[in-house]
Amino acid sequence: MYTVGIRDHLMIAHSFRGEGFGPAQRLHGATYVVDVELKRPELDADGVVVDIGGAAATLRDVLTELNYRNLDEEPSFAGRNTTTEFLAKAVFDRVAERIGKGELGEGARGLTEMRVVLHESHVAWAAYEGELAPGTDAR
Amino acid sequence: MYTVGIRDHLMIAHSFRGEGFGPAQRLHGATYVVDVELKRPELDADGVVVDIGGAAATLRDVLTELNYRNLDEEPSFAGRNTTTEFLAKAVFDRVAERIGKGELGEGARGLTEMRVVLHESHVAWAAYEGELAPGTDAR
Amino acid sequence: MYTVGIRDHLMIAHSFRGEGFGPAQRLHGATYVVDVELKRPELDADGVVVDIGGAAATLRDVLTELNYRNLDEEPSFAGRNTTTEFLAKAVFDRVAERIGKGELGEGARGLTEMRVVLHESHVAWAAYEGELAPGTDAR
Amino acid sequence: MYTVGIRDHLMIAHSFRGEGFGPAQRLHGATYVVDVELKRPELDADGVVVDIGGAAATLRDVLTELNYRNLDEEPSFAGRNTTTEFLAKAVFDRVAERIGKGELGEGARGLTEMRVVLHESHVAWAAYEGELAPGTDAR
Amino acid sequence: MYTVGIRDHLMIAHSFRGEGFGPAQRLHGATYVVDVELKRPELDADGVVVDIGGAAATLRDVLTELNYRNLDEEPSFAGRNTTTEFLAKAVFDRVAERIGKGELGEGARGLTEMRVVLHESHVAWAAYEGELAPGTDAR
Amino acid sequence: MYTVGIRDHLMIAHSFRGEGFGPAQRLHGATYVVDVELKRPELDADGVVVDIGGAAATLRDVLTELNYRNLDEEPSFAGRNTTTEFLAKAVFDRVAERIGKGELGEGARGLTEMRVVLHESHVAWAAYEGELAPGTDAR
Numbered sequence: 001m002y003t004v005g006i007r008d009h010l011m012i013a014h015s016f017r018g019e020g021f022g023p024a025q026r027l028h029g030a031t032y033v034v035d036v037e038l039k040r041p042e043l044d045a046d047g048v049v050v051d052i053g054g055a056a057a058t059l060r061d062v063l064t065e066l067n068y069r070n071l072d073e074e075p076s077f078a079g080r081n082t083t084t085e086f087l088a089k090a091v092f093d094r095v096a097e098r099i100g101k102g103e104l105g106e107g108a109r110g111l112t113e114m115r116v117v118l119h120e121s122h123v124a125w126a127a128y129e130g131e132l133a134p135g136t137d138a139r
Numbered sequence: 140m141y142t143v144g145i146r147d148h149l150m151i152a153h154s155f156r157g158e159g160f161g162p163a164q165r166l167h168g169a170t171y172v173v174d175v176e177l178k179r180p181e182l183d184a185d186g187v188v189v190d191i192g193g194a195a196a197t198l199r200d201v202l203t204e205l206n207y208r209n210l211d212e213e214p215s216f217a218g219r220n221t222t223t224e225f226l227a228k229a230v231f232d233r234v235a236e237r238i239g240k241g242e243l244g245e246g247a248r249g250l251t252e253m254r255v256v257l258h259e260s261h262v263a264w265a266a267y268e269g270e271l272a273p274g275t276d277a278r
Numbered sequence: 279m280y281t282v283g284i285r286d287h288l289m290i291a292h293s294f295r296g297e298g299f300g301p302a303q304r305l306h307g308a309t310y311v312v313d314v315e316l317k318r319p320e321l322d323a324d325g326v327v328v329d330i331g332g333a334a335a336t337l338r339d340v341l342t343e344l345n346y347r348n349l350d351e352e353p354s355f356a357g358r359n360t361t362t363e364f365l366a367k368a369v370f371d372r373v374a375e376r377i378g379k380g381e382l383g384e385g386a387r388g389l390t391e392m393r394v395v396l397h398e399s400h401v402a403w404a405a406y407e408g409e410l411a412p413g414t415d416a417r
Numbered sequence: 418m419y420t421v422g423i424r425d426h427l428m429i430a431h432s433f434r435g436e437g438f439g440p441a442q443r444l445h446g447a448t449y450v451v452d453v454e455l456k457r458p459e460l461d462a463d464g465v466v467v468d469i470g471g472a473a474a475t476l477r478d479v480l481t482e483l484n485y486r487n488l489d490e491e492p493s494f495a496g497r498n499t500t501t502e503f504l505a506k507a508v509f510d511r512v513a514e515r516i517g518k519g520e521l522g523e524g525a526r527g528l529t530e531m532r533v534v535l536h537e538s539h540v541a542w543a544a545y546e547g548e549l550a551p552g553t554d555a556r
Numbered sequence: 557m558y559t560v561g562i563r564d565h566l567m568i569a570h571s572f573r574g575e576g577f578g579p580a581q582r583l584h585g586a587t588y589v590v591d592v593e594l595k596r597p598e599l600d601a602d603g604v605v606v607d608i609g610g611a612a613a614t615l616r617d618v619l620t621e622l623n624y625r626n627l628d629e630e631p632s633f634a635g636r637n638t639t640t641e642f643l644a645k646a647v648f649d650r651v652a653e654r655i656g657k658g659e660l661g662e663g664a665r666g667l668t669e670m671r672v673v674l675h676e677s678h679v680a681w682a683a684y685e686g687e688l689a690p691g692t693d694a695r
Numbered sequence: 696m697y698t699v700g701i702r703d704h705l706m707i708a709h710s711f712r713g714e715g716f717g718p719a720q721r722l723h724g725a726t727y728v729v730d731v732e733l734k735r736p737e738l739d740a741d742g743v744v745v746d747i748g749g750a751a752a753t754l755r756d757v758l759t760e761l762n763y764r765n766l767d768e769e770p771s772f773a774g775r776n777t778t779t780e781f782l783a784k785a786v787f788d789r790v791a792e793r794i795g796k797g798e799l800g801e802g803a804r805g806l807t808e809m810r811v812v813l814h815e816s817h818v819a820w821a822a823y824e825g826e827l828a829p830g831t832d833a834r
Binding site for chain 5: 696697698699700732738741742743744746748751
Binding site: 400401 | 539540
């Protein structure tokens with residue numbers, strides 16, 4: 001299995017609901033250093049997993065939708081705690097949707113798995129990984 | 140699959156038995172930067188894999204049992220080479236036991252896998268990963 | 279010149295005033311990975327620059343005053359942009375004040391310089407460095 | 418499952434064929450920081466996954482064959498784009514071949530999987546992972 | 557003294573002349589992870605050392621002039637070994653020239669020092685640091 | 696001012712005397728990731744600060760003298776606490792002595808400063824920096 005990985009980042013404000021979160025129930029924020037790994041069993045004719053420049057641009061676009069925002073006010077996250085693990089899934093879903101729409105080209109149809117890691121500090125991180133659905137209209 | 144990861148560290152002395160270890164047969168030591176990843180297929184009602192503060196406290200307690208010690212004198216390791224890979228398993232077992240006893244709460248019953256990585260330098264590391272047994276009394 | 283360095287982190291929300299900040303004028307947030315370096319020309323009788331455990335506790339206390347907060351609402355920062363460089367100075371001043379009050383013990387009187395670095399992502403950071411005033415009442 | 422990991426590096430020149438590569442079609446170069454992870458389900462009698470010193474020497478030998486070269490002129494890569502993912506597989510194959518020949522000793526016969534990661538910068542990397550064939554003549 | 561730092565990277569091919577370089581006399585290449593630190597004694601009215609977005613764009617432009625090239629064919633480097641330390645100075649000079657021309661705005665006139673670090677691998681790096689000349693036409 | 700930096704590591708056992716050290720009074724150990732930076736105001740005729748391969752070999756030799764040892768039993772450290780800052784100075788002195796003896800060649804006579812950093816974990820480090828004495832017999 002081949003993997004290509006890229007790194008970017010995101011800076012947001014939010015707060016959590018639930019006593020278990022302690023002081024993180026207050027409005028605070030985070031930088032998430034975001035790693036996206038895309039996997040497939042064989043390389044394409046150019047010898048790549050995916051166009052890495054295109055993948056980086058797609059990730060940048062997904063992060064721009066969230067960047068420099070207070071996630072407590074994002075309608076798509078209403079009623080949810082935007083924990084690091086929740087956001088890893090949100091980034092996964094948004095990148096997968098764009099791949100499914102063909103934004104990374106036909107070659108990206110061969111991608112079978114993705115892993116998204118969000119590093120919230122030098123001592124804590126969270127991830128979501130799953131399969132990418134193949135098909136004519138992809139995921 | 141969701142993952143939450145935390146990092147801490149451990150400083151110990153030890154020596155190895157076996158000619159293949161060369162100068163590491165002498166009493167020496169190591170800092171292990173310890174990464175623990177906990178995994179589960181779904182988030183809990185709070186939107187988390189596990190209470191990350193609780194997981195960090197559990198890891199700290201496990202490492203405190205070993206920290207600032209000469210592992211050659213630890214009865215539980217008698218007759219064993221406390222290699223990095225061996226210690227990764229020892230940390231895995233001790234964290235798993237505490238999860239099984241409910242130290243991380245009922246929510247932690249949903250955890251299905253754990254991976255423990257010990258970085259012994261900037262150029263070498265070892266890991267142990269395995270499943271966490273579910274059940275009323277967990278592992 | 280000897281240096282001892284320690285790392286901790288801080289998670290806050292804030293916004294900036296000034297068109298040059300672009301989307302960072304919106305309420306957002308950051309994780310700052312905070313490095314503090316303490317310097318002195320000679321070691322003390324124990325062979326240390328300063329009690330590193332004490333220094334880590336002092337840094338933790340300073341960061342706890344700011345952690346998990348919306349800095350736009352902090353009275354001590356009213357009317358100021360809490361940029362990374364501004365916050366590096368704020369951490370410097372607060373650690374220096376505690377050293378001056380003797381929180382790190384008499385031995386810390388020998389400290390002559392401090393450098394504080396705040397890493398806001400994998401590609402950006404800011405720092406403040408300066409002298410620590412010696413004297414019977416330190417700084 | 419146990420893992421041992423080691424890190425080394427490689428500095429090469431090359432160029433890519435294909436319009437999608439943009440300016441990387443020109444002759445340029447890269448440092449690859451190379452991580453090799455070797456895995457097996459049980460430790461050997463010494464308590465190790467593999468002799469880490471031996472593994473490091475094997476990796477060094479494999480990288481020396483490629484290091485400080487223009488890969489466009491390497492006969493074994495003729496007609497191929499030596500992308501990061503392609504090179505991850507090339508390193509995998511060469512290390513696996515040496516393990517198969519017994520270069521890491523009989524103990525290395527127990528290795529079941531390998532993962533090779535090449536970091537090409539602080540924001541991009543690629544990997545190849547696969548099984549290692551057991552047997553009297555190994556792979 | 558305040559510092560702001562930014563990180564980007566550069567991928568080039570080159571070769572060295574001189575027996576001391578051993579195999580690096582062959583055409584090979586490198587990724588340089590480039591850190592630029594800009595310093596000044598006081599913050600400006602916005603509370604910043606310099607517009608970090610502008611500084612990142614300037615660094616990107618400087619690196620684009622060199623990126624994905626064979627430095628052996630760059631007229632401006634003719635007859636010189638483009639070692640890591642030499643290139644650190646080249647990046648320093650090019651960023652300083654742009655600051656002097658006002659590319660980072662009037663606020664950047666207050667910058668007094670710069671440090672450029674090029675990381676060529678996980679175990680080697682080089683740097684150049686020096687003063688930035690103040691004045692109406694800056695450096 | 697130009698800098699060249701190299702990284703290596705060291706694994707030792709030791710204990711500390713003094714109640715302030717708490718549990719570190721017990722025999723324990725550490726991995727030190729060692730960074731050495733060598734500085735000079737001008738490059739030599741080859742365009743380098745110093746032969747980086749030679750510097751790495753010298754550092755390796757210095758670290759080999761200490762590696763895989765119990766520093767409590769080293770005669771040269773008798774009666775001293777081998778703290779991280781103390782060891783940074785010890786590495787500084789030993790590398791400086793070798794430079795002074797000409798081990799890095801005549802070109803190394805131009806070196807004017809050195810900084811040695813020992814990272815003891817992901818959250819703590821210490822350093823020693825100072826001038827290198829020029830002259831026919833160097834330091």
